[in-house]
Amino acid sequence: MTAMLPSVAGTAFKPAHFSALQAETTKPGFIEVHAENYMGDGGLPHAQLTALRAEHALSLHGVGLSIGSESRDLDRDHLQRLRKLCDRYQPDSFSEHLAWSSHGGVFLNDLLPLPYTDATLLRVIDHVAQTQDMLGRRILLENPATYLQFAASTIPETEFLGEIAARTGCGLLLDVTNVQVACTNRDEDPAAYLTRFPLQHVGEIHLAGHHAAKDRHGMPLLIDDHGSSVSARVWQLYESVIARIGPRPTLVEWDTDVPDWSVLVAEATRAQAILNRGAGKAEAA
Amino acid sequence: MQAAFTAALLDAGHAPPPGLHAADTTERFAVYRNNVVSGLIRALASGFPAVEAIVGAEFFSALAACFVRAAPPTSPVLLDYGAALPDFIAGFAPAAELPYLPDVARLELAYTRAFHAADAVPLATDTLRRLPPERVASLRLQLHPSLQILRARHPVATIWAMNTGRAPLNEIADWSAQDVLVLRPQLAVDVIPLAPGEATFLETLQAGGTLGEAASTALDAAAAFGLGPALAALFIRGAVIAVETSEQDEE
Numbered sequence: 001m002t003a004m005l006p007s008v009a010g011t012a013f014k015p016a017h018f019s020a021l022q023a024e025t026t027k028p029g030f031i032e033v034h035a036e037n038y039m040g041d042g043g044l045p046h047a048q049l050t051a052l053r054a055e056h057a058l059s060l061h062g063v064g065l066s067i068g069s070e071s072r073d074l075d076r077d078h079l080q081r082l083r084k085l086c087d088r089y090q091p092d093s094f095s096e097h098l099a100w101s102s103h104g105g106v107f108l109n110d111l112l113p114l115p116y117t118d119a120t121l122l123r124v125i126d127h128v129a130q131t132q133d134m135l136g137r138r139i140l141l142e143n144p145a146t147y148l149q150f151a152a153s154t155i156p157e158t159e160f161l162g163e164i165a166a167r168t169g170c171g172l173l174l175d176v177t178n179v180q181v182a183c184t185n186r187d188e189d190p191a192a193y194l195t196r197f198p199l200q201h202v203g204e205i206h207l208a209g210h211h212a213a214k215d216r217h218g219m220p221l222l223i224d225d226h227g228s229s230v231s232a233r234v235w236q237l238y239e240s241v242i243a244r245i246g247p248r249p250t251l252v253e254w255d256t257d258v259p260d261w262s263v264l265v266a267e268a269t270r271a272q273a274i275l276n277r278g279a280g281k282a283e284a285a
Numbered sequence: 286m287q288a289a290f291t292a293a294l295l296d297a298g299h300a301p302p303p304g305l306h307a308a309d310t311t312e313r314f315a316v317y318r319n320n321v322v323s324g325l326i327r328a329l330a331s332g333f334p335a336v337e338a339i340v341g342a343e344f345f346s347a348l349a350a351c352f353v354r355a356a357p358p359t360s361p362v363l364l365d366y367g368a369a370l371p372d373f374i375a376g377f378a379p380a381a382e383l384p385y386l387p388d389v390a391r392l393e394l395a396y397t398r399a400f401h402a403a404d405a406v407p408l409a410t411d412t413l414r415r416l417p418p419e420r421v422a423s424l425r426l427q428l429h430p431s432l433q434i435l436r437a438r439h440p441v442a443t444i445w446a447m448n449t450g451r452a453p454l455n456e457i458a459d460w461s462a463q464d465v466l467v468l469r470p471q472l473a474v475d476v477i478p479l480a481p482g483e484a485t486f487l488e489t490l491q492a493g494g495t496l497g498e499a500a501s502t503a504l505d506a507a508a509a510f511g512l513g514p515a516l517a518a519l520f521i522r523g524a525v526i527a528v529e530t531s532e533q534d535e536e
Binding site: 036037039040041042043044045046047063064065066069070075077078081100101102103104105106107108109110112114115147148149150151152185186187215216217219221223 | 286287288290291294295304305306307308309310312313314316317320321324325328357358359360361362363364399400401402403404430431469472
């Protein structure tokens with residue numbers, strides 16, 4: 001059994017918050033960083049992460065592996081870099097996304113959607129297995145925020161994720177904001193999606209702010225920009241999940257227009273209150 | 286599917302790839318296109334803040350968008366994305382009236398590389414006093430892995446300092462070429478204008494030359510070059526991580 005994050009609220013770490021975090025008397029339950037920001041050889045990023053790792057549970061969150069890529073093999077160089085980071089920092093969790101971000105040697109720096117078919121399912125299962133073999137650990141796979149669907153898709157996303165977890169032994173990172181965004185964008189009820197989600201595999205939960213717009217036909221178009229506080233609807237969906245499965249490690253993400261440290265602490269405190277209320281709830285099998 | 290998707294992401298004139306299903310495919314696909322291009326523009330802006338300050342955010346975004354489409358990243362590690370930006374700027378016609386801009390971009394690239402370079406502990410300055418004087422000319426110095434030398438046709442360190450809030454914005458009275466040392470002895474990156482001959486001196490050392498060879502090439506480049514002050518400055522700046530005696534001297 002690999003290490004696990006504690007089932008409490010954690011905080012995303014940004015370098016600008018280093019001093020504030022070090023001065024904090026109540027430490028966050030864990031910190032999460034993007035793996036790709038620590039792939040330089042040395043200097044300040046590693047000095048900060050080394051200092052933080054000594055005192056905090058750590059979640060390493062990858063944003064560049066392209067697990068949903070069409071190509072047969074994942075980028076071996078990138079897997080090696082991830083391996084090196086995991087060996088160095090021994091994170092309590094490593095997670096990545098059900099998405100692709102590289103094609104034909106070009107890195108697109110976004111989490112792009114894939115059709116859900118029997119063929120793509122086998123490909124992703126193979127890619128998750130390659131990752132777990134290389135890292136020597138179980139990973140968590142995150143549900144994506146999507147803006148459109150593929151006519152070729154034949155498998156519902158919840159079933160697709162459940163199959164990957166069942167067949168690779170990986171866990172799932174449930175991003176509740178992504179559920180709200182993707183479901184609204186395809187005119188599906190997020191609560192209904194969550195009743196079908198394979199919650200027994202959830203090893204971490206993400207929450208974040210999103211941008212709400214309308215398209216030119218007046219249909220809602222939600223954009224996952226991690227640039228504001230978590231919406232009331234997402235808090236409500238999150239609380240319903242915790243009420244069903246009990247506490248899980250929970251992170252509030254904030255990546256654009258990053259506010260003061262105190263704002264991130266307030267969001268984490270709100271998540272922790274919900275976790276406390278859910279503490280008596282039976283764990284899902 | 287991913288080939289068509291990729292092509293359409295990087296070319297705004299391209300129709301969305303076939304096989305998509307959404308309320309409005311064009312508008313929804315544009316969200317991805319915007320995420321890709323604006324995310325990469327943000328990545329470039331964080332690595333080239335002085336270039337952005339000089340040209341303004343709007344011009345920088347337009348410049349960076351052209352660069353992103355011409356040279357998208359080839360690695361998921363974006364820390365060194367933009368290595369080709371200085372040359373791109375040099376050939377970017379709308380920026381032609383700012384001939385110093387490519388040099389500023391080169392300096393910022395060197396700064397980022399130094400920031401992420403491998404760690405190494407500089408030798409203490411008293412090491413210099415313990416070097417046997419009769420053998421100084423045959424010594425080779427191992428320089429810090431973050432060390433880079435930039436030869437600019439413009440006063441680039443001054444322009445950079447003024448456009449990153451490190452120095453007040455002022456007229457530059459002495460507009461002349463500047464050699465610059467970029468170095469990160471501990472965690473902070475230093476940007477230091479060099480005296481005449483010092484760049485040649487450092488380049489010879491970096492290429493594995495002895496101190497004697499480095500001093501000689503530096504003197505050829507600048508008659509005012511002095512080995513003593515240049516060597517002392519190297520140790521004071523934290524640029525030296527090891528002293529190697531040549532094999533002949535080992536006997």
